[in-house]
Amino acid sequence: MAHDSLYAQPEAPAERAEAHAWWRTALTRWDTVIVVVLAAVVVVASLSIDGFASTGNAQFLLLDVVPIALIALPLTLIIITGEIDLSVASTLGLCSAVMGQLWLTGLPLEVIVVLVVLLGGLLGAVNGVFVTRFGLPALAVTIGTLAAYRGLAYVVLGDRAVADFPYDWTAASLSTVAGGSLPWAMVMVLLLACAFGVVLHVTPFGRKLYAMGNNAEAASFAGVSVATAKFWLFVTSGAVSGLAGVFWTLRFASARADNAFALELAVVAAVLLGGVSIFGGRGALLGVLAGVLLLGTVRNALQLADVSSEALYVVTGSLLVASVVVPNVVGMARSWLRRRRRAAPA
Amino acid sequence: MKTGAPVAEGQQATPTAEPAKTNGRTRFVQRLWVVREIGIAAALGLLVLVTAIDSPGFLSAPSIRDVLLGASILVILAVGQTVVIVSRNIDLSVGSVLGLVAFATGKLFLAAPGTPIVLAILAGIGLGAVCGAINGALVATARVPALVITLGMLYVYRGVDHLWAKGQQINAADMPAGFLSMGTSTLLGVPVLAFIALAVVLVAGMYLHSYRSGRELYAIGSEPNAARLSGIPVGRRVFGAFVVCGGMAGLAGALYAARFGTIDATVGTGLELEVVAAAVVGGVAIFGGSGSVYGAALGALLLTTIGTSLAVLRIDPFWQQAVVGGLILAAIGLDRLLALRVANRLKGRSSHGA
Numbered sequence: 001m002a003h004d005s006l007y008a009q010p011e012a013p014a015e016r017a018e019a020h021a022w023w024r025t026a027l028t029r030w031d032t033v034i035v036v037v038l039a040a041v042v043v044v045a046s047l048s049i050d051g052f053a054s055t056g057n058a059q060f061l062l063l064d065v066v067p068i069a070l071i072a073l074p075l076t077l078i079i080i081t082g083e084i085d086l087s088v089a090s091t092l093g094l095c096s097a098v099m100g101q102l103w104l105t106g107l108p109l110e111v112i113v114v115l116v117v118l119l120g121g122l123l124g125a126v127n128g129v130f131v132t133r134f135g136l137p138a139l140a141v142t143i144g145t146l147a148a149y150r151g152l153a154y155v156v157l158g159d160r161a162v163a164d165f166p167y168d169w170t171a172a173s174l175s176t177v178a179g180g181s182l183p184w185a186m187v188m189v190l191l192l193a194c195a196f197g198v199v200l201h202v203t204p205f206g207r208k209l210y211a212m213g214n215n216a217e218a219a220s221f222a223g224v225s226v227a228t229a230k231f232w233l234f235v236t237s238g239a240v241s242g243l244a245g246v247f248w249t250l251r252f253a254s255a256r257a258d259n260a261f262a263l264e265l266a267v268v269a270a271v272l273l274g275g276v277s278i279f280g281g282r283g284a285l286l287g288v289l290a291g292v293l294l295l296g297t298v299r300n301a302l303q304l305a306d307v308s309s310e311a312l313y314v315v316t317g318s319l320l321v322a323s324v325v326v327p328n329v330v331g332m333a334r335s336w337l338r339r340r341r342r343a344a345p346a
Numbered sequence: 347m348k349t350g351a352p353v354a355e356g357q358q359a360t361p362t363a364e365p366a367k368t369n370g371r372t373r374f375v376q377r378l379w380v381v382r383e384i385g386i387a388a389a390l391g392l393l394v395l396v397t398a399i400d401s402p403g404f405l406s407a408p409s410i411r412d413v414l415l416g417a418s419i420l421v422i423l424a425v426g427q428t429v430v431i432v433s434r435n436i437d438l439s440v441g442s443v444l445g446l447v448a449f450a451t452g453k454l455f456l457a458a459p460g461t462p463i464v465l466a467i468l469a470g471i472g473l474g475a476v477c478g479a480i481n482g483a484l485v486a487t488a489r490v491p492a493l494v495i496t497l498g499m500l501y502v503y504r505g506v507d508h509l510w511a512k513g514q515q516i517n518a519a520d521m522p523a524g525f526l527s528m529g530t531s532t533l534l535g536v537p538v539l540a541f542i543a544l545a546v547v548l549v550a551g552m553y554l555h556s557y558r559s560g561r562e563l564y565a566i567g568s569e570p571n572a573a574r575l576s577g578i579p580v581g582r583r584v585f586g587a588f589v590v591c592g593g594m595a596g597l598a599g600a601l602y603a604a605r606f607g608t609i610d611a612t613v614g615t616g617l618e619l620e621v622v623a624a625a626v627v628g629g630v631a632i633f634g635g636s637g638s639v640y641g642a643a644l645g646a647l648l649l650t651t652i653g654t655s656l657a658v659l660r661i662d663p664f665w666q667q668a669v670v671g672g673l674i675l676a677a678i679g680l681d682r683l684l685a686l687r688v689a690n691r692l693k694g695r696s697s698h699g700a
Contacts, residue, residue: 086619130675130679134679134682135682136678136679136682137632137633137678139632140626140632140674140678141675141678143619143622143623143626143674144623144626144671144672144673144674144675144678145671145675146619146671147619147623147667147668147670147671147674148667148668148670148671148672148674148675149671150667150671151664151665151666151667151668151669151670151671152668154664154665154667154668155662155664155665155668158664159664257664261616262615262616265438265497265500268497269497269498269501272494272497278491278493278494279491308508308509308512310504310505310508310509310611311505311508311509312505313501313502313504313505313508314501314502314505314506314509315505316498316501316505317498317499317500317501317502317503317504317505318498318502319498320494320497320498320501321484321494321495321498321499321502323494324488324490324491324494324495324498325484325488325490325495328488328489328490329488332489
């Protein structure tokens with residue numbers, strides 16, 4: 001199939017896998033590594049940076065990661081099936097622009113929110129049709145719709161901003177559980193994450209997604225309806241991006257066509273950092289959530305520590321590169337050692 | 347991310363089917379892909395025609411010069427990107443490399459105002475090639491996906507740019523007049539930048555079409571395992587492709603500095619997807635193995651012309667990006683149709699025992 005043979009995988013470490021105890025496998029899994037790194041960053045930042053551990057800071061840290069965390073959930077599933085969706089940030093922008101325009105027409109906000117999420121689903125369905133019905137590569141299709149949806153957002157709202165959303169709605173987007181530091185929006189993310197987690201890791205449908213990612217052809221011969229599943233994943237991705245658009249608009253009390261511009265690569269980076277293979281077939285939702293939180297925490301800590309926020313770019317990039325290079329190099333070193341041991345006389 | 351197997355193979359096998367045996371089958375296939383490039387050229391011609399009929403001023407020398415000037419940098423980037431994409435890789439870091447090199451060029455002139463222009467451009471290409479070599483080394487030796495590596499390096503190069511600039515902005519006054527005038531001046535009415543871009547296109551086009559290592563890039567893009575088994579040094583070729591792409595991004599960065607004169611650390615942000623879009627519109631298959639730099643260059647020219655045309659036609663400029671998006675979708679749809687026809691034709695021939 002297409003391109004998975006491209007970057008030869010490190011020579012199969014599988015042969016010795018059964019020799020490991022389960023806890024050793026668990027400890028060396030990437031999602032465990034990333035959770036530990038996240039915990040370490042939180043501890044170090046709390047101890048060394050003034051104001052990091054405050055209620056207010058935690059609230060804003062969590063609010064900041066909500067859009068990326070939301071979009072990362074369906075994107076994880078899509079990447080596990082071996083596809084990709086780069087149009088998510090443009091979908092968010094278009095949904096935000098439409099939300100602003102509809103608000104100007106005087107519709108009640110409850111109706112608008114439903115319409116906007118439906119619109120997101122529709123935009124996702126367009127991607128899904130191109131990918132699953134016409135058989136076009138998702139990377140190219142969603143680069144196309146990335147431009148198209150962002151363009152349509154400008155067509156809808158131009159360079160204007162709609163900002164007069166009712167106060168109770170914008171305040172609600174910031175509100176926290178019992179006035180603490182956990183925003184309700186984050187609770188929504190966690191509930192959705194549980195739903196996606198159950199679908200991916202517990203249901204047969206979830207297993208099928210992995211099967212597709214490993215070998216779509218084999219999966220379809222085994223009776224998995226690959227096209228239908230992928231289509232609905234794109235619809236879900238669009239709808240969740242629409243929901244993220246609603247949150248973004250309310251949180252900043254501003255509907256603009258350029259909302260979340262270029263956010264797509266940040267989301268993809270978070271998902272890949274979370275240990276999902278770009279070729280599909282591998283990854284877990286826990287790792288992705290930890291990846292999203294890790295990026296958000298590092299950014300927040302750097303800002304508080306007065307390190308220029310641009311240094312974050314270097315950190316993000318290095319983490320991402322390390323997340324793929326380190327396991328590969330370790331794998332190669334292991335197999336080299338094994339070969340040497342075998343070659344040496346007993 | 348996975349294309350339907352049989353058709354993709356038919357499509358990707360085409361350029362490698364070229365050497366020696368020019369039987370009817372390959373001739374048909376070649377003709378079809380020439381048609382693909384003629385198709386973009388025709389779309390471009392039609393766009394120019396419609397715009398010119400509406401407002402003849404569009405074909406005036408200054409207007410053409412503006413379009414060529416605007417397209418030159420994107421064309422150079424698209425050429426570099428094509429070299430990487432045909433080998434079934436991708437380089438998302440080009441926008442950041444362009445920004446870093448543009449800033450470095452400005453810094454070079456600040457530090458040594460007397461630097462000869464050619465030397466400054468060569469330094470830019472060199473820095474870009476170093477960035478490309480880092481990408482290439484990571485992809486080829488650590489054997490990890492190019493999409494992930496170059497996405498990471500997109501952030502790293504941009505971050506280095508920001509850390510270096512510390513909010514500083516370099517202005518036209520900081521750079522020698524001769525360098526700046528190269529960015530906008532013309533030769534026989536054609537911008538110097540366009541000549542540079544044309545030279546890049548021709549050299550890269552000849553390399554990919556006629557040189558052994560150029561052909562090997564297509565072979566790698568068509569089927570990396572088969573390429574490896576047939577003795578092609580895959581790692582070295584892929585590494586080379588990334589160095590070339592980085593070098594082109596470096597050249598584009600130096601030219602960007604010359605053309606715009608004002609440089610800060612945000613230069614070239616988001617350019618990477620536009621470059622990939624130009625290549626895709628130009629018929630370069632996103633999973634490698636087929637496409638040409640001529641197509642990619644035409645794609646870049648078409649994307650740039652759309653912007654100008656819409657303005658001339660007094661269409662709301664906000665439509666521009668939507669049109670570009672539609673164009674990308676139309677282009678990949680067309681490629682798919684062509685690939686299907688190729689596959690059918692090849693199937694038909696082989697079943698007749700040809």
